Amino acid sequence: MTSPLRSGRALLPTLVLMLSSVTGCDDDTPTPVPDAGTQHPTDSGTDGGTDDAGTDGGPSEPWDGSYTVLDDPGDWIDRGAFSECRFTATNPTLEECEDPANFDLSSCNADQLAAVAPHGIYAGDGRGARPLEDGGTSVTPGVAGFQLFSDGGTDTLLGRPLTTRMTDGGRFFLSARQTHPALGEQVFSLAGCETPKPGFITGCYVTCRQTPQFYTWTPGTFEVERAERSGEAEVSGGLQLVSESFVELGMPADVYVTHGHAYVVSLNRSGRFGGLTVFDVSDPAHPVFKTSISLPGDSYWNGVWAKDNALYVASADTGVSVFDISNPGAPEFVMGLPGNGYANVHTVLVDGDRLYASDITDYVGSTRVYDVSTPLAPVLRQVITLPEQYALGGPHDFFAYQDRLYISNAFGGYSVMDVSDLENVRHLGQYFYPGFGGFAHHSAVGTFAGRTIAFEGGEFPGSHLRVLEVSDPANIVKIGEYRMRYSTSIHNMILKGERLYIAWYHEGLRVLNVANPTQPRQVAHFNTFRDSDPNRGDSPFEGAIGIRVPGDGYVYVVDTSRGLLIFNEL
Template identity: 25%
Template structure:
């Protein structure tokens, strides 16, 4: 990895670094890193990654105290910032357009809005597609939501509105449904029962809890899943096709549960009601894994003393490490120092690393990675149903670019399986299957095609 280091700690050389995120101005294309510190949030321009510019600091709210736990996410041109163990921190809202006009850095910035409906907040999750934020690990608030999902409408970013709670008392170490972190998405995975619904993958200390939060007044727990030798279910991220999640357990290495190796849990979530353990991946390091994110076919991990680790997960069942940058090269012992967070979604292909006692590092792979969200390789060619619509007889045609195992199923709009057209190994080329709808009710139907780590769905109409 090629790297540039910048010592940004509370604007000086003191304090500790924590959560981080990024933002690209959609008009100018200027690129920024948002770095949490003990006393606030630092802003660094990395439009030229080799010449980063420290722009300034947004201090913590008045009446709160310094703390290491600071987390940041973005929505539109706003940053949303929370802090834990800090007193009445709440959620700061910061208009990122302020960064565009800095002439003489560094400067001290001011908060654009302040949400006080939650006090101490351990982390923040934002679904940019829905415009909702989910504050997790809250306490000192009314309601506290049991430390679960404290749901906030941020579609008007300067006037956040509380909209509901979710907690699952069968999870969390205190039995209150405490959630340490989550990822909330508009679901586009293979479980057609939940197509288009807003789903949260919650990392709830003792289990993975999958929740349907489409109706904020009646969120619904879909499943609770555990895996062997749980220490602390900390954080995770889903593949772009929503078929797998990668989970980091923060206590398994430090408590000797993994035979002195960093472990990543790979969970198959194709059935949201019945996730299954697909793989326990062990690296050659013994560091504690802290945060991780999937971009295209790559998994970017912040593994404390082992730094940034990049894994190729095109086959989620067989991750392969392909690159790293270590901000604590002298050791990789399972202690809590080094890379707190990484951010790999910058448009200029830079990767930013926030290292607790070492500062900020901006790195870039020495060789190009195929890493856009659209770059998950597909082995499909053309898919068609003909004729469409039809009454009794039709064919589904599929072209495969390579030989592989293929599953082809038909579902009705309620998610009920109607028939399986194929499940088995197939050669490359064009294949056809007849469909006999003689006994099918009229209506819309869904085909679901699965090949390895990739799936595709589509619809057709039966008329009577």
């Protein structure tokens, strides 16, 4: 198992349903990857233009800079109990948590459950509802996900092999047990109750945990839906899949394109080490594998960036590794950047002669700033730490724009720093997610109608695109949003002119026209996620994860299973 320090997903104490599946305690759990960096417009402007409507949308009207401040209910919205079924035991033992007899299914529809396909990947939302001594109820959010096979594969519940599966004769009960040295003995069980619409299952669950210090149990209800999209065309809006290249190492997480080569970094997954995979993409329709690098004890590589002949790799094991890519197809290790002992570097970003590296060690972390005017010999110039009230998870990502650094600081919100003078870095303002479990993860920033606009996304189910007016960092307001399915999570994005290219996990590649930032419009999409793809799991962090639009006429997307996908740029 991976140490909880390996991933910011260790910071979800409130996500009670199947908690360990999103804590970063398993190598199967991916970590976030870096953002668009300096690939921003000088003014994404008011010219408007006509989109290829395809099946996704029509032209955007020019924006005059006016907006209405919108309320922000948060990512997780309490929609009430999902089902009438209930876990009935009080103060249950671990064994009682595994017993289907302790679930009241009297209100359930066996005929509907009998029609559920005995295979597929489902993802969704959990709602813990724990009774309080004063007669009230404590409601907490969660996640639910499972993968079932009909051909002898290993069935899982939030990444854990099932100990019980009952999915015939109108029954639907799944249970899994896990022993972890830090989190103790855990049991996760859920019972399906009805299928309110095609592709959906609702029901109830319980999660129970025994450690040497305490015992907890939380019942609740859930709603899941088939992760593979149905009822929508695979592709629209003029996108074309130009090529696809499988990545053998671990789980692909990020890509950078330079010198006619694509550099894909991967995380450890299911016993397969991560590392670096290099493709010659001088002919994007026919990528050529060049080499792969995986180092024992140092292969949990989450982010990658380049400047001239230097390639910078973010490692959760050792910090930042520098490679010489003067021979693009054969990177040579140069050095590990100096740090104060162990450093869990999550992402890297180059802006001019600065390299920013996010160190999320101990959930607080810092942003290290290196001078890379000599790219192969970085020099540490500054270590930026946020005020204590914002240091809740560490800087998972950042975006550099017009002497400001926009930091997505996990549970600490979205902070804006003045970095014009590294000897006098100042915190200018912050936007904090309301509600349960808000997790600031990634953004892209540009100028529209004279205003500075941030397109910002979180992570975990329900996370979506927020549009923030950040011209005055001391008074950041929400002016727009764009949501996909509630069960899915947005991930990385690239702002290119009036187009926002988004790697949206299960939703694949989504292209939005943001000429009017208050009304983002989808103009194209490609569904990359398929149940049948090799090494797929039931995590909410499956599908399109990394993205680059380097300006060569193509869009480079990393999918956690399929590897490197290259599309035409719209």
